[in-house]
Amino acid sequence: MIDFTLNGIPTRLDVADGTPLLWAIREQAALTGTKFGCGIGACGACTVHLDGVAVRSCVTPVESVAGRSVTTIEGLAPAGGLHPVQEAWIEDQVPQCGYCQSGVIMAVAALLEQDPAPSDEVLEATITNICRCGTYERIRGAIRSLAETTEP
Amino acid sequence: MADDDRSVEETGRPAGDDDGAETEGKRGPLGKWTRRAFIGTGALAGGGLVLGVGGVVFAPNRMRIGPESEGGTGQLTTWIKITPDNDVIVSIPHCEMGQGALTGIAMMMAEELEADWSLVRIEESPPEDHFANGYIVRAFVDETGFSVPGWFQRAFDYASYKAMDVAGMQVTGGSTSTRGTGQYGLRVAGAAAKEMLLQAAAATFDAPLSELTARDSRITHGPSGRSATFGELATLAATMKVPNDPVMKPRDQYRLVGTSQNRHDIPSKVAGAAQYGIDVTLPDMLYAAIAASPVPGGQLSEVDEAPATSMAGVHEVVRLTEAVAVVADGYWQASQALAALTPRFTDDGRGTANTESIYAAHVAALDEKGPGQPSRDAAKTVSVEYRVPYLAHATMEPMSATARIANGRCEVWAGTQDPLNARRTAARAADLDVSDVVMHNQQLGGGFGRRLPFTFDYIEQAVHVAKSVSPRPVKLIWSREEDMQHDYYRPFVVARLRTDLDAEGRPLSWASRFTGSRLADGGAARPPYEIDDIDVSAAAPPVHLRTGSWRSVQYSQHGFFVESFIDELAHEAGRDPVEYRAALLSHEPRHLAALQRAADMADWGGPLAEGRGRGIAIVEAFGTIVAEVAEVSVEADNSIRVHRFDAAVDCGLVVNPQQALAQIQGGITFGLSAALYHEITVRNGAVEQRSFPDYPMIQLSNAPRVNVEFIASDAAIGGLGEPGVPPVAPAVANAVFALTGQRLRTLPLRLA
Ligand code: FES
Ligand code: FES
Numbered sequence: 001m002i003d004f005t006l007n008g009i010p011t012r013l014d015v016a017d018g019t020p021l022l023w024a025i026r027e028q029a030a031l032t033g034t035k036f037g038c039g040i041g042a043c044g045a046c047t048v049h050l051d052g053v054a055v056r057s058c059v060t061p062v063e064s065v066a067g068r069s070v071t072t073i074e075g076l077a078p079a080g081g082l083h084p085v086q087e088a089w090i091e092d093q094v095p096q097c098g099y100c101q102s103g104v105i106m107a108v109a110a111l112l113e114q115d116p117a118p119s120d121e122v123l124e125a126t127i128t129n130i131c132r133c134g135t136y137e138r139i140r141g142a143i144r145s146l147a148e149t150t151e152p
Numbered sequence: 153m154a155d156d157d158r159s160v161e162e163t164g165r166p167a168g169d170d171d172g173a174e175t176e177g178k179r180g181p182l183g184k185w186t187r188r189a190f191i192g193t194g195a196l197a198g199g200g201l202v203l204g205v206g207g208v209v210f211a212p213n214r215m216r217i218g219p220e221s222e223g224g225t226g227q228l229t230t231w232i233k234i235t236p237d238n239d240v241i242v243s244i245p246h247c248e249m250g251q252g253a254l255t256g257i258a259m260m261m262a263e264e265l266e267a268d269w270s271l272v273r274i275e276e277s278p279p280e281d282h283f284a285n286g287y288i289v290r291a292f293v294d295e296t297g298f299s300v301p302g303w304f305q306r307a308f309d310y311a312s313y314k315a316m317d318v319a320g321m322q323v324t325g326g327s328t329s330t331r332g333t334g335q336y337g338l339r340v341a342g343a344a345a346k347e348m349l350l351q352a353a354a355a356t357f358d359a360p361l362s363e364l365t366a367r368d369s370r371i372t373h374g375p376s377g378r379s380a381t382f383g384e385l386a387t388l389a390a391t392m393k394v395p396n397d398p399v400m401k402p403r404d405q406y407r408l409v410g411t412s413q414n415r416h417d418i419p420s421k422v423a424g425a426a427q428y429g430i431d432v433t434l435p436d437m438l439y440a441a442i443a444a445s446p447v448p449g450g451q452l453s454e455v456d457e458a459p460a461t462s463m464a465g466v467h468e469v470v471r472l473t474e475a476v477a478v479v480a481d482g483y484w485q486a487s488q489a490l491a492a493l494t495p496r497f498t499d500d501g502r503g504t505a506n507t508e509s510i511y512a513a514h515v516a517a518l519d520e521k522g523p524g525q526p527s528r529d530a531a532k533t534v535s536v537e538y539r540v541p542y543l544a545h546a547t548m549e550p551m552s553a554t555a556r557i558a559n560g561r562c563e564v565w566a567g568t569q570d571p572l573n574a575r576r577t578a579a580r581a582a583d584l585d586v587s588d589v590v591m592h593n594q595q596l597g598g599g600f601g602r603r604l605p606f607t608f609d610y611i612e613q614a615v616h617v618a619k620s621v622s623p624r625p626v627k628l629i630w631s632r633e634e635d636m637q638h639d640y641y642r643p644f645v646v647a648r649l650r651t652d653l654d655a656e657g658r659p660l661s662w663a664s665r666f667t668g669s670r671l672a673d674g675g676a677a678r679p680p681y682e683i684d685d686i687d688v689s690a691a692a693p694p695v696h697l698r699t700g701s702w703r704s705v706q707y708s709q710h711g712f713f714v715e716s717f718i719d720e721l722a723h724e725a726g727r728d729p730v731e732y733r734a735a736l737l738s739h740e741p742r743h744l745a746a747l748q749r750a751a752d753m754a755d756w757g758g759p760l761a762e763g764r765g766r767g768i769a770i771v772e773a774f775g776t777i778v779a780e781v782a783e784v785s786v787e788a789d790n791s792i793r794v795h796r797f798d799a800a801v802d803c804g805l806v807v808n809p810q811q812a813l814a815q816i817q818g819g820i821t822f823g824l825s826a827a828l829y830h831e832i833t834v835r836n837g838a839v840e841q842r843s844f845p846d847y848p849m850i851q852l853s854n855a856p857r858v859n860v861e862f863i864a865s866d867a868a869i870g871g872l873g874e875p876g877v878p879p880v881a882p883a884v885a886n887a888v889f890a891l892t893g894q895r896l897r898t899l900p901l902r903l904a
Contacts, residue, residue: 016464016485023484027439032431033424035597037548038632042844045548073424082423089422093414093810096250096818098421099428099548099597124853130844132548132598133250134821136855138814 004065007031007075015062022046022057025072033073033102037130044129047103048072054110073102076109084146085109092142096133104129108143117147199236199387201345232261232341234349238369238383240267243275249569249599251873252415252811259807263409264342264401267382268369274416343398345389349382352389356380403805403866412810417595429567429594430552430629437554438467440617440628441486443493444475444609444638447837448698449500452476460489469493470620477617483629503837505696510834511539514646514667517691523650527660527685530652534724538649538713540899542697542832542839543642546847549597550635553614557582558623562589566611567596569603577608581615600822601701607640636847637839640700641832643668645709646693647677649717657725659736661685664713667693668706676710679718680743680772681736696834703822704874707773711878712885712899715769719886720895729768729886730756742802743770745863746779749800753859754781764795765891769882775870776803780820782856782883784891790903792828794856794884802863803870809862812872817858819876825850827881831900 003012006029013028020039025031025048034057037045041059048057049071077083082090085105095101104127111118111126118126123143131139233241242258254274262272346366353371354361357378365372372379403409420426445451455476457469465485470477476495480486523535553566555578562582568574568591575591582589596603614628630638647666651659661684664677670690677688702708722732730751737744747770751757754766763785770779783796797820806812829848833840841847885896894903 015482019482019484023482026431027482030433031424032427032433035428035548036430036550036629038843040632040843040845043548076424086422090414090418093418093814095418095421096814097548097596097598098250098417098426101421102424105422124851127852130548130849130851132546132600132822132849134818134850134855135814136821136850136852137817137858139852140855 002062002066004067005069007071008069013062017061017063019062020058021048021060021062021065021070024062025057025070031072031074035099035102037100037103042130043100043103044107045100045103047106047129049076049106049110052110052113054107071106073106076106083109084149085112085142088142088146092138092145094135094138094142096131096135100129100131100133101135104131104139108139108146112143112146118143200383201234201348201386201390202232232265232345234345234382234386234389236383236386238271238381240265240272240369240382241275242272249596251815252417252808254417255413255415256807256811258416259408259413260339261342263406264339264398265346265382266366266368267342269408269413271369339400340398343400344395347395347398348389348392349385351392352385353380355388356385409805409807410809413808415808415811426595428549428597429554429565430549430597430627432554432565432592432594432627434554434556434565434625434627436624438479438481438621438624438626439483439486440470440477440479440614440626441483441490442472442475442477442613442617442628442630442634443490443495444472444613444634445497445499446637446839447497447499447503448696449502450474450497450837451500453496453498455493455495457493459492459494463489463492468620470617472613472616475613477613477628479617479621479626483627487631499837502696505837506835507541507833510644510693510696511646514539514644514693517667517693518646518648518665521665521689521691523648523663523665527652529654530660531655532653532657532724533650534653534721535648535650536717536720536897538647538716538897540642540645540709540712541830542644542699542834543702543826543830544636544639544832544839544841544847545598545600545602545702546636546639546844546849547596547598547600547602550632551602551610551630552628553611554625554627555611555614555618556623556625557615557618560584560588562615562618563592563625564589564611564615565592565594566614567594567599567603568608568611569596569599569601573606574608574611577611578615581612582619600703601705602639604701607700609638632844633842636832636841636843639832639839641697642702642708643699644693644697647710647713649713651683651717651721653721653724657721657727657732659683659721661687664688664710665691666710666713667691668709673706673710676706676773677714679714680740680770681718681733682739683736696837697832697839703819704773704877707771707874707878708823708826708881711769711771711773712881715771715879715882716885716895716897719767719769719882719889723889728757729890733768733770742777742863742865742867743772743779746770746777746800746802749861749863750779750781750798753798753800753861754783754796756781763891765887765889767883767886767888767890769879769886771875771878771882773871773875773878775868776801776872776875777870778802778816778875778879780876780879780883782880782887784884784887786888786892786903792884792888792901792903793854794824794828794887797824797856797858797880797883799858799860799876799879800863801860801872801875802865802867803872803875804865804867805869806862807869812862813860815872816860816876819872819874820858820880821850821855823877823880824856824884826877827884827899827901829900 013024015024025034035045037043039058041056046056046058047054051068085108107127258274262269350364353364357373359373363374369382370379451474460466460469460478465481466489467479478486478490556563562584564578571591571593575589579586579589618626645667650663652661654660668690674688719729722729766783768781779800781798782794784794787793889895
């Protein structure tokens with residue numbers, strides 16, 4: 001049994017310790033926007049926010065989030081709304097198959113929260129998600145346009 | 153060509169075979185089908201017009217579906233509805249892999265219809281049940297209230313036929329007939345609907361057709377200034393005769409096609425709401441993890457179930473012929489329990505194969521074939537060998553399928569590139585009649601050729617597992633490792649290329665001997681260059697890993713051979729690689745233009761930063777010509793880094809430029825991961841690679857900048873999903889040669 005806050009809602013899930021947060025979110029909480037890509041922390045498809053920081057939920061044991069706050073793609077913006085990163089993703093038509101994009105969006109949103117105009121070095125070191133469709137050019141472009149709009 | 157014929161007959165009847173010239177059609181209960189679009193119309197219950205559009209499609213050869221299969225018969229797959237509210241709703245079978253197929257198709261329809269694009273809605277797919285094969289008729293009757301003539305019903309049953317083909321055209325590439333059919337089906341329907349609306353307007357305004365203009369979902373009578381919306385005219389239009397030969401717009405009158413439009417599927421993808429196969433959730437559903445024989449062809453011989461069955465949440469250990477699966481309350485429990493098992497598999501006598509022995513077998517097959525005859529007056533003969541490895545697709549979404557067997561019926565939920573064939577696979581596995589199987593197709597987290605016919609092992613497995621937990625539904629999810637090790641790989645190929653050069657270094661002949669199939673690969677193996685004597689032939693090697701279509705199929709291997717070799721010849725001749733190619737392409741003006749454009753974009757011959765080299769390659773695939781220039785450097789650890797790609801693309805018509813661009817950029821990235829990193833190797837009969845760490849992908853940090861330009865061309869519409877891939881590896885290899893003098897003839901590219 002684990003108690004935590006999921007997308008702003010106090011949540012109790014009946015999951016065994018050791019279960020990765022990914023599967024608790026997808027199966028117990030029935031939020032399937034967070035994706036499974038590798039299960040070993042290598043692709044970023046499962047990225048969520050843990051107390052505002054991007055983490056890979058497939059390698060985050062569920063007991064480690066007890067009492068903490070988890071945000072998934074479904075909770076990134078208030079219901080019915082879009083986060084600026086999601087808006088930029090539509091504006092720049094970033095996704096192809098889209099499977100990796102929940103994770104990419106979560107990783108980018110967390111980064112821009114910390115560093116609204118990241119340098120190339122920071123960007124490349126932080127956004128290490130794999131996109132098999134190869135949308136990197138547009139990911140970069142969308143981040144750049146977001147960074148511009150936040151600059152003073 | 154025949155594909156571009158079109159024929160539309162009156163409501164209630166398919167186009168018949170009236171020219172007698174086509175013999176490939178299949179005679180069935182509906183008469184003989186030909187390669188034509190056919191349209192059925194009806195009135196919407198609350199008023200309005202509906203057209204059902206079908207096309208007879210010959211599946212691309214590479215999918216190995218002959219015209220005798222159902223793939224060669226007619227389907228009403230797509231719908232245009234014009235409502236009294238003046239909405240245009242296009243329903244297209246849902247099979248979106250990320251190329252924007254549905255949006256592109258709808259744009260082509262709207263162009264011919266003269267619809268206001270802002271009033272066009274795409275129905276991603278009818279909701280699951282509507283789309284389910286066999287139910288499509290009922291679903292549409294329920295939804296629209298129009299009655300379906302008896303003969304239609306069979307045709308409707310094909311409705312889930314792959315959107316790859318419906319979508320066809322440039323979005324997914326494929327054979328000419330695929331693109332032809334995909335392209336003209338909906339265009340004809342749009343044009344037909346427009347003519348029916350015009351007839352309705354003529355009757356309403358009592359005016360001759362010649363005085364009426366359709367534009368932006370409205371028909372205007374010029375002399376009187378009267379006008380009516382499509383919606384106002386739709387109900388009357390539904391009673392009009394379907395034109396036999398609707399007039400299509402010439403390309404220079406296009407207003408919508410050729411402009412960048414947003415894809416309709418993107419909002420749900422950025423919201424995390426899009427449902428992929430792996431996301432399917434049903435009441436009472438169980439989860440399964442699976443481990444199949446590591447050696448292809450192996451069978452499960454023994455497994456002690458106890459370690460798994462004693463674990464919490466585990467329901468069952470299921471023994472399949474070639475695999476063992478564990479069913480549990482959750483996927484994590486299932487996968488942990490699976491990991492606790494130590495199943496034994498037979499190896500079908502293939503347990504000793506390794507990459508070296510596979511290579512040796514390919515070489516032996518080529519040796520047996522022997523070289524081509526040298527030309528008598530050759531000044532010099534060049535003869536080299538290339539080699540490319542097996543490659544995995546590694547779609548982001550691992551293979552997954554959900555199945556339920558209950559009450560003598562089987563339902564399957566999965567993302568496939570061909571729901572129709574997936575359904576047949578499921579029927580066989582369930583031992584049921586196809587009519588008792590329902591396939592609910594889902595979004596695909598990448599396809600690239602992995603989710604095509606004959607590669608539906610994951611669906612077969614899900615059905616078998618569902619049998620043992622019937623009537624509960626079960627979702628089977630492959631681990632990344634299972635996915636990497638049980639793919640239908642891009643074939644391993646060894647190729648020997650040989651040419652005789654005259655005194656000026658011009659090729660007198662070109663011989664390519666490669667392992668594979670001449671039938672399948674021969675076209676790709678032929679160089680586009682002006683050479684008198686071209687001789688390509690294949691030797692069939694013994695097969696080890698199972699193989700399948702991989703983005704751009706045989707062009708990805710042969711593009712590397714041909715474009716590396718021509719570069720070697722340029723070097724032999726002491727000529728610039730662009731100039732050398734250009735001299736051999738005077739008979740191919742589209743190639744020449746693309747070559748030149750890419751060279752200009754990259755400032756070919758212009759100054760380069762210290763430590764950088766450029767290479768070029770040009771390949772035509774699926775009707776599209778792509779020339780690419782790569783700019784590379786060699787890093788301190790001797791790895792190759794690609795900084796920039798410039799690509800010039802002639803795909804005939806560009807439907808949605810922003811998507812065309814995305815497809816080429818994506819193709820280049822896909823090709824680059826393969827060129828630099830990817831290699832599936834075999835040890836003791838099994839695949840060695842397991843996951844992304846040993847099958848690494850290009851990421852943001854090493855993704856090159858990619859510039860793409862499209863060359864205006866009036867050529868037939870070509871593919872875009874695949875043709876960006878083939879020039880990548882040779883362009884990079886050629887750049888590495890220019891920079892280092894090392895000619896790399898084996899993929900992935902690794903410097904000595
Ligand atoms: S699924 Fe978590 S990093 Fe790949
Ligand atoms: S959009 Fe398909 S994997 Fe990224």
